[in-house]
Amino acid sequence: xxxxxxxxxxxxxxxxxxxxxxxxxxxxxxxxxxxxxxxxxxxxxxxxxxxxxxxxxxxxxxxxxxxxxxxxxxxxxxxxxxxxxxxxxxxxxxxxxxxxxxxxxxxxxxxxxxxxxxxxxxxxxxxxxxxxxxxxxxxxxxxxxxxxxxxxxxxxxxxxxxxxxxxxxxxxxxxxxxxxxxxxxxxxxxxxxxxxxxxxxxxxxxxxxxxxxxxxxxxxxxxxxxxxxxxxxxxxxxxxxxxxxxxxxxxxxxxxxxxxxxxxxxxxxxxxxxxxxxxxxxxxxxxxxxxxxxxxxxxxxxxxxxxxxxxxxxxxxxxxxxxxxxxxxxxxxxxxxxxxxxxxxxxxxxxxxxxxxxxxxxxxxxxxxxxxxxxxxxxxxxxxxxxxxxxxxxxxxxxxxxxxxxxxxxxxxxxxxxxxxxxxxxxxxxxxxxxxxx
Amino acid sequence: xxxxxxxxxxxxxxxxxxxxxxxxxxxxxxxxxxxxxxxxxxxxxxxxxxxxxxxxxxxxxxxxxxxxxxxxxxxxxxxxxxxxxxxxxxxxxxxxxxxxxxxxxxxxxxxxxxxxxxxxxxxxxxxxxxxxxxxxxxxxxxxx
Numbered sequence: 133x134x135x136x137x138x139x140x141x142x143x144x145x146x147x148x149x150x151x152x153x154x155x156x157x158x159x160x161x162x163x164x165x166x167x168x169x170x171x172x173x174x175x176x177x178x179x180x181x182x183x184x185x186x187x188x189x190x191x192x193x194x195x196x197x198x199x200x201x202x203x204x205x206x207x208x209x210x211x212x213x214x215x216x217x218x219x220x221x222x223x224x225x226x227x228x229x230x231x232x233x234x235x236x237x238x239x240x241x242x243x244x245x246x247x248x249x250x251x252x253x254x255x256x257x258x259x260x261x262x263x264x265x266x267x268x269x270x271x272x273x274x275x276x277x278x279x280x281x282x283x284x285x286x287x288x289x290x291x292x293x294x295x296x297x298x299x300x301x302x303x304x305x306x307x308x309x310x311x312x313x314x315x316x317x318x319x320x321x322x323x324x325x326x327x328x329x330x331x332x333x334x335x336x337x338x339x340x341x342x343x344x345x346x347x348x349x350x351x352x353x354x355x356x357x358x359x360x361x362x363x364x365x366x367x368x369x370x371x372x373x374x375x376x377x378x379x380x381x382x383x384x385x386x387x388x389x390x391x392x393x394x395x396x397x398x399x400x401x402x403x404x405x406x407x408x409x410x411x412x413x414x415x416x417x418x419x420x421x422x423x424x425x426x427x428x429x430x431x432x433x434x435x436x437x438x439x440x441x442x443x444x445x446x447x448x449x450x451x452x453x454x455x456x457x458x459x460x461x462x463x464x465x466x467x468x469x470x471x472x473x474x475x476x477x478x479x480x481x482x483x484x485x486x487x488x489x490x491x492x493x494x495x496x497x498x499x500x501x502x503x504x505x506x507x508x509x510x511x512x513x514x515x516x517x518x519x520x521x522x523x524x525x526x527x528x529x530x531x532x533x534x535x536x537x538x539x540x541x542x543x544x545x546x547x548x549x550x551x552x553x554x555x556x557x558x559x560x561x562x563x564x565x566x567x568x569x570x
Numbered sequence: 571x572x573x574x575x576x577x578x579x580x581x582x583x584x585x586x587x588x589x590x591x592x593x594x595x596x597x598x599x600x601x602x603x604x605x606x607x608x609x610x611x612x613x614x615x616x617x618x619x620x621x622x623x624x625x626x627x628x629x630x631x632x633x634x635x636x637x638x639x640x641x642x643x644x645x646x647x648x649x650x651x652x653x654x655x656x657x658x659x660x661x662x663x664x665x666x667x668x669x670x671x672x673x674x675x676x677x678x679x680x681x682x683x684x685x686x687x688x689x690x691x692x693x694x695x696x697x698x699x700x701x702x703x704x705x706x707x708x709x710x711x712x713x714x
Contacts (some may be wrong), residue, residue, distance in 0.1 A: 327622055492665070
């Protein structure tokens with residue numbers, strides 16, 4: 133049975149590209165800060181400069197990159213346009229300004245300014261969630277309210293994304309409460325477990341479902357491998373849906389749940405890792421470009437992350453150094469390397485689509501690889517992967533000199549990555565005005 | 571739909587090995603050389619794998635190996651772009667549309683980014699999913 137596809141209008145590629153550009157700027161700033169604040173990183177993580185660095189990476193880099201990826205991927209996954217392009221544009225400005233304000237106030241240690249910036253960020257995230265909630269509305273009812281269900285709308289990606297949006301809403305409320313609590317103490321319980329719960333809600337409730345969901349959709353496409361099987365996706369969805377609330381509640385005051393929740397999340401990570409390994413083996417694309425090497429290396433960071441996470445939850449390892457090393461393996465190894473790899477695949481496509489899509493078939497157009505620089509991508513791969521491994525070890529040892537060396541490696545790698553993006557984005561200069569929603 | 575037919579009567583399939591194709595279709599060797607497909611080292615690979623390895627468009631190779639017979643159905647050309655990574659499917663379709671008024675395209679997934687491009691070029695499209703992993707899009711020039 134054939135249907136007229138409801139896809140005559142797609143989001144401008146400039147929207148996700150705007151988010152990616154801001155995210156990359158935050159990434160460069162964050163890793164430069166790692167080298168600059170090396171002595172501070174040998175101490176406790178609840179330190180103004182360390183908190184500023186953490187939020188530069190988690191909000192500026194990771195969250196903005198995921199937001200950009202969402203705006204690019206949701207129309208593809210749901211086969212419907214984003215509800216409001218204008219909201220996506222305003223949200224970008226609000227979130228960028230708010231994150232800058234938060235990082236600055238963390239750095240200065242001024243709580244009223246931090247609370248105001250957090251409120252602004254919450255407004256930006258609220259717009260994001262509103263935009264996506266309206267886009268998702270009525271998803272199971274088919275196209276145009278016709279009740280026609282020719283395609284499966286609630287795919288694993290759509291389910292995991294919906295879980296991620298819920299996690300983001302809860303993380304935002306939690307973070308806003310923490311910021312307000314610095315002005316007027318009202319949160320019950322001990323301080324550090326509450327901070328840990330906030331971090332894990334963000335990491336596992338927002339970032340992890342989005343990472344799993346996006347990879348379920350794009351990895352098979354990029355590797356030319358079979359799509360994820362139904363049980364693989366179900367196991368991940370269930371493990372995350374059970375594990376994250378259990379872990380967060382455990383941290384907030386039900387200790388018995390912490391290890392159970394951690395094991396459930398670890399199971400989701402193991403299933404994901406096994407799926408990636410199987411897909412790499414079964415792929416029909418024999419050569420791996422640097423973007424794919426980044427994502428596969430990122431997946432290789434999951435086993436050490438799982439070991440560290442379970443050991444911390446079980447009480448076998450403890451202390452701020454272990455916590456910082458764990459954060460680097462997860463935030464830097466798994467998440468950041470995945471995002472870098474995906475950006476090296478997605479950004480050239482979006483630029484190609486905007487600039488050369490209208491000319492394709494009418495005149496010769498360059499390939500995606502022709503927009504980028506494999507040499508710079510390779511340099512970025514060596515420096516970033518090596519730098520993250522070295523940083524984790526240096527943090528564990530608490531050695532400021534080696535932290536600075538690792539931070540310098542990461543900075544050079546991030547600059548090489550930024551140079552690749554700039555080279556690709558330069559193709560937009562002088563591009564013809566868009567037509568047909570391009 | 572156009573009936574595919576080869577020089578020797580048996581159509582080439584994407585899962586046939588390169589070696590098998592060359593043995594049954596001598597003209598294929600020259601085509602593979604031009605497409606950068608290594609017949610010596612890649613003989614054991616399927617056409618789909620060899621095309622992916624060489625970055626050659628599978629659909630175009632199949633069209634060249636299976637020259638279309640005179641149309642017997644409503645669609646002049648069938649283009650199989652399954653197994654190609656973005657943006658190759660879009661590129662192949664837009665190149666084919668430059669010389670055709672009607673086109674049937676086989677893809678791995680719904681081409682959400684392609685629809686605005688073909689609409690802007692004055693074509694309309696209908697999409698169906700007859701089997702898991704096969705999306706079929708009929709494209710025809712919009713009547714004035």
